[in-house]
Amino acid sequence: MHGRPPNADDRAGYDYQSNAVERPDLAAALRARVDGDVRFDSYSKLLYSTDASLYEVTPIGVVCPRSTDDVAAVMTYCASEAIPVLPRGAGTSLGGQTVNEAVVLDFSRYMTDIVSTDPDGRTATVQPGVTLGSLNETLAEAGLKFAPDPAWGDKSVIGGAIGNNSTGAHSLQYGKTDAYVEECEVVLADGTVTRVGEVALSDLPELAAGDDLESRIYAEVARILDEEADLIEETYPDLKRNVSGYNLDWLVEDIRGAARGVGEPDGTGETVNLAKLLCGSEGTLAIVTEATVSLEPVPETKSMALLSYEGLLDAVDDVSAVLEHDPAAVEVLDDVFLDLARETAEFAPVTEMLPAGTEAALIVEFYAESDADGRQTVANLLADRCPSAEPGDVASPAEGRTASDQPVVAFDALEAHDEDERARIWKLRKSAMPILLSRTTDEKHASFIEDTAVPPENLREFVAEFQEILEEHDTYATFYAHAGPGVLHIRPLVNTKTGREQMESIADAATDLVVKYDGSVSGEHGDGRARTQWNRKLYGGDLWETFRQLKTAFDPDWLLNPGQVVYREDDPTRMTENHRVGSDHEVQVDFEPTLSWETENGMAGMVELCHGCGGCRGDQSTTGGVMCPTYRASQEEITTTRGRANALRRVMTGDMDPDEAVSAEFLTEVLDLCIGCKGCAHDCPSEVDMAKMKAELTHEAHQQNGATLRDRLFARVHTLSRVGSALAPLSNLATSVPGSRYLLERTLGIARMRPLPTFCRRTFRDWFDAREQTVSPAAADRTAALYPDTFTDYSNPDAGKAAVRVLEAANVHVTVPAGVGDTGRPAFSKGFLDRARNLARENVDALAPLVESGRDIVVVEPSDAVMLQSDYRDLVSGTDVETVADNTYGVCEYLDTFSLDESVTFERATDDVTYHGHCHQKATAKDHHAVGVLRRAGYAVDPLDSGCCGMAGSFGYEAEHASMSDAIASILLDQVEESAGECVVAPGASCRTQFEGSDRTAGTPQTPIEAVADALDE
């Protein structure tokens, strides 16, 4: 959390909750016992009713504890009332283990401290809500890390990693979370607070001697180890990764002194560690309130090869031979996934790097002591597994290198030694699941058998037979992920509304197949609601009974996340129950949408695109990107894109009153805080566009409830600016009259501390009309119509002048088109879609003929450029719209796209600048252009991996949003302070206002085009 909570300001009109509170008595009883938040309102309950799985169960209520005492108080009270309790982290689980009819304890809200680190002893003690990303960020200074690396580790937390026994792509090297959890403070099912960790076997009888819950737990563990160790050893599959059932095999290995590569037990067979048993227990045995974990050194460097195959079977067949080279990770990607990735804006450039004909690929990563070392390892691998590949530019294969006797099947390969390149490939791999779920139809690559594991040498037969199962079920799947340890993410295409029986039948057959190949139904994501059903078949009736006895010993009344891992006979967990989407599931809006939703399968299709992965919970420092600034500032689930999409879905399915979506409360708590930055449209791997949905719903709310005067004024900021300019300088003085800003806040709700835009009497157009053209159309390389957007025309003509100077220096003939002005951006953002559409139509009518006569449309203000390029397509239809949209450019985008600035002579500028891009440009992947142009103009540029500035058009001006806006800004200002740049350059007018109003930066930044113009050699 950055600075004050965003709703701490008196003017902030939101508390993230609804007024509809259920079970007020229970809520009051808990509130009397805890310091943390107790939320039993309908919005909070719906937010915690889903996770990243197919499932949905409405919880009883939500508590965000602040301390172990809070947790113990909740558990003690709930135990006394026989109320189930569910500990939860980021809710990114894929099996449904984080939804239940229970009181949810959300650890990610407050219990996020890194209690202590001990670099010498290589341990850290943390609260359960700390994300793996932020823990590793803290540890980086000491060259250490928490080694398990689940793909979503920058969003998911330690408590969740323990609950699921998580691991990631580098499990070949590091194993799972159980290898690193040394000791835990826990709250037991009766509210007892205790610690579990390593104990001597000789101490077990004494620990088990009492009559309290803790003693009974030790007694049962001792019994199981005494009576069932042989059965456990024989039955558990011999895999690097198995997270089905309880982690009893670890304890048996402990007492038998088994040696492991990682997290090695002392090998004496004299100790046992119950903290390991909690790993993978999915919140069903005890609640972790603090964990001490061991750490690993960060490798010096890494190297990577990407091997190309003609098909999936070839790729998985090659895994065993690749493993002989001792890689840290081996991941497989198949054709189904690669084809989908090729269609996304974000990943198409990455897939383009792949050699032609790549139908499947293995990503092979090595840890290395040095760059040369890494290159050598890759060269050795390629010499063995893909000799036809072009050798890397440095290393040639070493003498005596590993050479497998398996036939070569890879037909080509590429190497990635550069960190950014490797990061791009990993991002592609890690976004596989959300990309797969980006279909807007009911048929989706659903997650229900998606992490089967078999020994790698069995992969080929396993995959081939799995494909037969799928064919028998009239479908196909994508196969990807951790081929090295034998874990495949298999996602069959099924109709999520009508295909439950089909899913169950596939899962049943898949369980038989993993049993046949000595595998497990879950090598990664845990049992949850999707796989608990199969544990009896996987482990047999005797061990199933053992699981039940263990559960009963820990949790006599089965109150902790009941139904996961193991179930009671009278209450079986069926994978077909509690699906979020059922055959009668109909997502619809009961008004006629105004925007075009054709490509999204209707507005409903867009809402359903959100599958709950939690990607929008990422922290700026660990994930970068824009999405979702409001969550980053507030850490509240309701302010994530996921939270908003969930709320909208519940309204649109009729689970909530349909009028709710346009009610004042819903707009305030759910939609108002979406600042419309469009970050999700780009950063969400499924491209959920919440800004567009917000515009649609706000429009409908205006139709039903009318609009406020302030909204109407902001929507007409162009008219206000025109008047302000005509009356300047008087208009500028008006707001400096003492008391005027206070009055504006009281009457219109415009935050008094924000600098208001000032207006120039002489507009950009006035200046342009009065000047001589310096480039004749006949001699010009290109001709451009420079759009006089509102801010450039009336408030910052200097930016327009700079654009003209630079364009003309690049031999572009520039005109300023008549008959255009307001692009409609403010009206669109404020939900006045009829006005925005009329303006779009007028502007398209004026601009299309210009484009047809050979002119390009160039815009200085980024949000206006993106309005023409992107949002017009949703507002109006016709080829002229497409023509205008396709030929509109931001000014730096224009220079960069056509390499126009390369012919310009610049005096070498000396400034080091910090560049903060505009979110709308980031959302449309156009942000990089300005950086390239500034660099060619001679600037040393530090492009910030920044999110939104928090102003977002009018958002930051609104008094009730000012504190949220400040909280978002402070993330950006932290980045600016850390940057080496001497001054900031920012293209967006709102962003520059945010900087201008801050006492943490000096003055108002220039636009990039002004900085480029300053560097001209004139």
Ligand SMILES: Cc1cc2nc3c(=O)[nH]c(=O)nc-3n(C[C@H](O)[C@H](O)[C@H](O)COP(=O)(O)OP(=O)(O)OC[C@H]3O[C@@H](n4cnc5c(N)ncnc54)[C@H](O)[C@@H]3O)c2cc1C
């Ligand atoms: C796109 C995507 C990629 C993923 N990739 C991976 C991957 O590479 N590897 C992997 O292992 N998983 C992966 N997952 C699954 C998931 O992200 C991980 O298992 C993650 O570690 C879960 O953490 P969380 O904070 O979201 O926990 P949650 O989902 O909130 O909880 C997970 C389990 O832990 C329990 N739990 C949470 N806190 C506590 C506590 N304090 N005490 C006791 N129990 C608790 C919960 O009850 C639940 O059963 C992925 C998920 C997604 C959406």
Ligand code: SF4
């Ligand atoms: S909005 Fe996107 S990133 Fe967020 S949970 Fe939904 S699908 Fe995932």
Ligand code: SF4
């Ligand atoms: S538009 Fe921006 S603020 Fe709104 S949900 Fe998307 S990322 Fe979050």
